[in-house]
Amino acid sequence: MSGPSTYEPKSGFTRWLDKRLPIIRLAHDSFIAYPTPRNLNYWWTFGAMLSLALVIQIVTGVVLAMNYMPQINMAFASVERIRRDVPFGWLLQSMHAVGASMFFLAVYVHMFRGLYYGSYKAPREVLWILGCLIYALMIATAFLGYTLPWGQMSFWGATVITNILGAVPLIGSAIQVWIRGGGAIDEPTLNRFFSLHYLLPFVIAGVVVLHIWALHESGQNNPTGVEAKSKQDTVAFTPYATIKDAVALGLFFILYSVFIFFLPQALGHTDNFIPANPMQTPSEIVPEWYLLPFYAILRAFDFNIGPIDSKTAGVFAMFLSIGVLFVLPWLDTSRVRSMRYRPTARWCFVIFVAVCLGLGWCGGQNPGAVLAKAGPFSATLQYVEGGATQTQSLTVDAPQDFQKTADELQASLIHGGAQMVDISREGARTATVLVARGGVARTRTITADSSDDLEDRITAAKAEIAPRTAFVGITRVTPFLFTVTRLSQLLTFYYFFFFIVILPLLGLSETPNRVPDTIAKPVVAQGAA
Amino acid sequence: MLRRLTIAAFAAAALIGGVAFAANEAKPPKPYHFSFDGPLGSYDMAAVQRGFLVYSQVCANCHSMDHLSYRELGEEGGPFAMYRVRNKQNGEMAARVGLPAGEHGEFVQVTDNPYVRAIAEAVQIPDNDPQTGEATTRAGRITDHFRRPFANEIAARASNGGALPPDLSVIALAREGGVHYVRSILLGYTGQTRGAQYENDYFAGRYISMPPPLPADGLVNYADGTTATREQMATDVANFLQWAADPHMEERKSMGVEVLIFLIVLTALLYVAYKQVWKGEHH
Numbered sequence: 001m002s003g004p005s006t007y008e009p010k011s012g013f014t015r016w017l018d019k020r021l022p023i024i025r026l027a028h029d030s031f032i033a034y035p036t037p038r039n040l041n042y043w044w045t046f047g048a049m050l051s052l053a054l055v056i057q058i059v060t061g062v063v064l065a066m067n068y069m070p071q072i073n074m075a076f077a078s079v080e081r082i083r084r085d086v087p088f089g090w091l092l093q094s095m096h097a098v099g100a101s102m103f104f105l106a107v108y109v110h111m112f113r114g115l116y117y118g119s120y121k122a123p124r125e126v127l128w129i130l131g132c133l134i135y136a137l138m139i140a141t142a143f144l145g146y147t148l149p150w151g152q153m154s155f156w157g158a159t160v161i162t163n164i165l166g167a168v169p170l171i172g173s174a175i176q177v178w179i180r181g182g183g184a185i186d187e188p189t190l191n192r193f194f195s196l197h198y199l200l201p202f203v204i205a206g207v208v209v210l211h212i213w214a215l216h217e218s219g220q221n222n223p224t225g226v227e228a229k230s231k232q233d234t235v236a237f238t239p240y241a242t243i244k245d246a247v248a249l250g251l252f253f254i255l256y257s258v259f260i261f262f263l264p265q266a267l268g269h270t271d272n273f274i275p276a277n278p279m280q281t282p283s284e285i286v287p288e289w290y291l292l293p294f295y296a297i298l299r300a301f302d303f304n305i306g307p308i309d310s311k312t313a314g315v316f317a318m319f320l321s322i323g324v325l326f327v328l329p330w331l332d333t334s335r336v337r338s339m340r341y342r343p344t345a346r347w348c349f350v351i352f353v354a355v356c357l358g359l360g361w362c363g364g365q366n367p368g369a370v371l372a373k374a375g376p377f378s379a380t381l382q383y384v385e386g387g388a389t390q391t392q393s394l395t396v397d398a399p400q401d402f403q404k405t406a407d408e409l410q411a412s413l414i415h416g417g418a419q420m421v422d423i424s425r426e427g428a429r430t431a432t433v434l435v436a437r438g439g440v441a442r443t444r445t446i447t448a449d450s451s452d453d454l455e456d457r458i459t460a461a462k463a464e465i466a467p468r469t470a471f472v473g474i475t476r477v478t479p480f481l482f483t484v485t486r487l488s489q490l491l492t493f494y495y496f497f498f499f500i501v502i503l504p505l506l507g508l509s510e511t512p513n514r515v516p517d518t519i520a521k522p523v524v525a526q527g528a529a
Numbered sequence: 530m531l532r533r534l535t536i537a538a539f540a541a542a543a544l545i546g547g548v549a550f551a552a553n554e555a556k557p558p559k560p561y562h563f564s565f566d567g568p569l570g571s572y573d574m575a576a577v578q579r580g581f582l583v584y585s586q587v588c589a590n591c592h593s594m595d596h597l598s599y600r601e602l603g604e605e606g607g608p609f610a611m612y613r614v615r616n617k618q619n620g621e622m623a624a625r626v627g628l629p630a631g632e633h634g635e636f637v638q639v640t641d642n643p644y645v646r647a648i649a650e651a652v653q654i655p656d657n658d659p660q661t662g663e664a665t666t667r668a669g670r671i672t673d674h675f676r677r678p679f680a681n682e683i684a685a686r687a688s689n690g691g692a693l694p695p696d697l698s699v700i701a702l703a704r705e706g707g708v709h710y711v712r713s714i715l716l717g718y719t720g721q722t723r724g725a726q727y728e729n730d731y732f733a734g735r736y737i738s739m740p741p742p743l744p745a746d747g748l749v750n751y752a753d754g755t756t757a758t759r760e761q762m763a764t765d766v767a768n769f770l771q772w773a774a775d776p777h778m779e780e781r782k783s784m785g786v787e788v789l790i791f792l793i794v795l796t797a798l799l800y801v802a803y804k805q806v807w808k809g810e811h812h
Contacts, residue, residue: 038812080596080698083777090777091784235810243803250796257792261785262568265702273703273774274695283733523811 006033030216035234036241037222039523043113044220045248046106052249053103054208058201060096061145064089068148070194072187075150076275094264100142101267102256104290107135115328116349118337119221125329127214130207132325137204139291139322144197146288150190151272156285158185158193164298167315184278225337226519233519284366292363293356294318297495299367300488317492324499331499333507341513345506352498355491362488371487374480376447377454381461382473384419387439389470391432399428406431422471434471451478555733558709559716561764565771569786571779572772574627577608579751580769583762585648586749587742588697591689594675596698597773599652603645603671606779608772611637611644645671652676690725692738701767701774708767715743715763 007028009015018025067086069078082089111131114120120128143161147154162185166176181188219228228234235241259266267289271282287295301314308316324331339346396405402425410421413433419441422434446461448454454476462472516522564573581602584594602609612634613622626644628634639645652669654676669676678694679685686693701708713731718741721728726736746758755761772778 038810040812077596084596084601090781094781235812239806240810243799243806247796247799247803250792250799254789254792254796257785257788261781261788264781270703270705273699520811 005029030212030237031242032236032238034216034237035228035231036220036237037228037233037519038235038240039222039224039519040220040241040244041223042244042248043109043117044222045245046110046113048245049106049249049252050103050110051208053099053106054201054205057096057099057103058205060092060099061198061201063092064096065194065198068194070148070190072150072190072276075148075190079149091260094260098256098259098264098267100145101259101288101290102252103138104142106252107138108290111135111325112353114221115352116339117221117223118225118332118334118339120329121332121337122329123218124214124221127211127218128329129326130211130214132322134204134207134211135325136322137200137207141197141200141204142288142290144193144200147190147193148197149272150276152274152276152280152282153269153272153285155185155276155278156282157287158189160285162189164315164318167312169312221337222519223338223340224516224519224522225340226516229518230520286364289360289364292361293359294321294363296359296363296488297321297492299363300485300492302367302485317496321492321495324496328499328503332503333505334503334510334512335507336512336515338515341515342506342510343513344510345502348498348502348506351494355494355498359488359491359495362484362491365484367483367485367488369484370450370481371484372482376449377451377479378445378447378477379454379458380475380477381444381446381458381465382420382441382475383444383465383469383471384436384439384441385468387419388437390435390437392435394423394431394433396429402429402431409433420471420473422473436470555735556713556717556730558706558713558731561709561712561767563708563764563768563771565768565778569782571782572608573768574608575753576765576768577772578769579753579755579761580765580767580772581608582749582751583766584697584769587762588766589676589678591678591685591694591739592697593677593679593694594698594773595677595696597675598671599645599649599669599673599675600639600671601776602648603639603642604776605636606776607639608769609642609644609648610639611642613637639671642671649673655680690738694739697770697773699774701771708771711770712763712767715766716759 005025005028007018007025009018009024014024017023064082067078067082067089069075079093082093084090086092114128114131143157147158162176162180165179166172168175177183179189179192180186181192222228269286269288274282286292298314298318301310301317303313304310305313334342334345336342339349394406394409396402406423406425410423413421413435418435418437419439420436423431424434425431444461444465446454446457448457458474465472564570564576584592601607604610609626610628611624611626612628613624614628614632614634615621616623622635624637625634649669649671652673653666654669654673656665656667657663658665679688682693695703700711704710706713710731714729714737717729717731719728719730723736726738727740728735729737743759743762746756748762749757751757775781
């Protein structure tokens with residue numbers, strides 16, 4: 001795609017340098033003469049934002065590291081010192097913390113764009129895989145960095161994530177101790193997390209170079225998904241793509257600045273302003289927003305799958321949700337690259353985006369929160385007013401016979417004229433039996449919107465009934481509850497269904513719309529119209 | 530219309546989130562409009578000064594503020610920052626605390642600020658005697674961190690029935706609802722007690738170990754003549770705690786306005802350039 005180099009050194013020095021280190025030629029071929037499809041839309045400008053976001057994170061991070069102390073008794077205070085006393089430290093700290101969120105925002109748009117326009121298909125598989133690798137490294141780096149301020153959420157987030165690693169079969173607990181540098185999150189953990197947090201961005205930068213190299217080898221994909229065939233299909237990177245990226249960067253920086261200067265804490269958690277306390281677990285432990293979808297997938301598995309316990313299943317699913325991206329080029333069987341011409345796949349993609357957002361929402365909620373229920377919580381109270389109450393005791397010979405004996409006794413007492421019988425078991429073989437004879441049997445039904453509310457009402461009703469009766473029998477009915485966990489399960493199902501079933505099968509069965517022969521054809525026609 | 534939409538959105542959020550307050554749950558913080566709310570809000574420095582008085586005479590008996598030093602009170606953006614301002618009548622330069630809106634003045638370095646020095650010197654700080662090395666106390670210096678009420682956590686718990694009074698340096702950022710929450714807690718006592726705990730409408734679980742810190746009006750005497758009602762003291766200390774947690778807020782917001790104006794103009798110019806470059810190219 002790149003073709004032969006068009007660079008011509010103009011001065012004596014550049015001619016001299018070009019023979020020895022053709023670095024200007026490389027820059028010229030990569031960022032000036034490099035042909036880009038002429039129909040790229042604004043979804044293609046996020047690559048430039050990501051490059052700049054990485055540079056900002058590294059530059060602010062290096063300066064912050066000059067003032068930060070990776071020591072458990074000083075880390076929190078050193079971040080406070082940066083925010084208060086280091087000249088423009090408040091700005092650097094805010095740029096770095098908000099920058100991480102902006103980095104992820106851009107990478108998600110970049111990835112969804114690649115997914116929609118089929119940028120992972122041949123010959124761009126390696127390009128896509130390198131991108132997935134960058135994303136995985138970003139997650140690791142962000143998690144390590146979030147630990148450094150040593151607030152409550154830093155500490156407990158690190159605890160939860162390292163516990164997750166402990167769920168890996170066979171080697172899990174060894175890995176856990178190795179990562180933590182001991183049995184618990186402590187000084188060695190903070191030291192190695194700081195070291196790795198400083199290292200990984202440079203690894204990311206290295207993979208970014210490979211990513212861009214691979215991009216320039218295969219050329220950019222474009223909204224039609226048709227390869228550029230002639231000069232008509234492309235424009236030079238500079239000035240055409242450069243100026244378009246610059247406009248998008250301007251908008252990106254406006255959003256970034258709104259957060260830095262006016263909402264610096266909006267994306268963080270208040271608990272991270274409480275210094276880490278290993279003796280006190282926060283009421284909720286949640287990751288930063290950009291990892292919430294994976295947290296939802298992890299927590300969706302509240303059931304065992306055969307011999308696999310729920311925790312291992314959740315961890316496996318969470319890693320698989322990222323791992324599946326790496327093999328995506330071979331999962332999608334469609335010959336048509338861009339979903340613009342795939343009417344069914346397009347809607348499946350829209351649902352997929354909604355599902356990812358939904359998983360993110362679920363990840364931030366209490367998993368037991370009830371979203372909908374089939375009916376009210378209800379309880380039926382049975383009691384006898386008036387009459388006489390007798391107490392007797394019951395002893396059975398063997399514990400396993402208890403239920404049968406108790407049922408028989410109850411039946412015979414009712415048959416013998418008792419209004420109500422209550423058998424409360426007190427040991428493996430003994431129970432106290434209350435028998436009410438005569439009086440009037442009554443029932444009362446209580447309904448409520450939540451189980452707490454129901455218990456409150458039962459307690460109130462019992463207090464009211466108590467003077468008139470010896471005992472109250474209670475039957476509780478819990479309706480079917482649709483909780484956040486149930487919703488997460490549905491969404492998790494679709495997440496994997498989309499990759500593992502829809503993309504392979506739909507590619508074989510779908511009839512695509514007509515794809516234009518060249519990039520230029522529809523563009524020029526549209527421009528002329 | 531917008532308001533109606535907002536109400537509908539809130540109603541929908543309430544349905545989804547199940548925002549129902551059972552008997553044991555805390556109420557949401559009382560709404561109050563602080564001068565620093567909103568993207569352009571700034572500190573009411575008189576309120577921050579009064580709040581510092583409330584903190585030092587009431588809160589500081591139990592609550593530390595480890596991350597603050599006395600000098601911060603007199604640094605630019607601090608409540609006792611001093612400026613040399615020209616007197617318009619006689620043309621002489623005079624030092625004064627705070628800068629009236631719209632006036633220019635020359636900032637007086639905190640080392641030359643008598644107010645901050647007096648505040649620091651009024652405090653006894655634990656130290657070692659320079660001759661004997663024995664533990665003693667001395668008058669505070671402006672470089673000292675705020676004096677800790679207790680030597681350590683054990684001492685703090687021992688004096689407070691087992692509960693630990695949290696450090697207040699960043700309490701405005703460390704609680705959901707920020708200083709709106711803090712102000713509500715200070716005014717939220719119902720008067721009921723359970724053992725050594727006090728019922729408070731705004732505290733999760735309703736019973737808090739902190740005795741009502743502002744039980745009556747007039748606990749402090751404000752130098753500016755403001756009547757020290759309970760509401761006034763709670764509001765003032767909330768102002769002070771917000772400043773303490775975010776001392777560079779005013780600088781941050783004013784820089785933000787400049788940066789945004791610059792970026793908007795730049796982006797508009799880039800857009801014009803983009804249109805120019807792509808003119809005649811179909812895409």
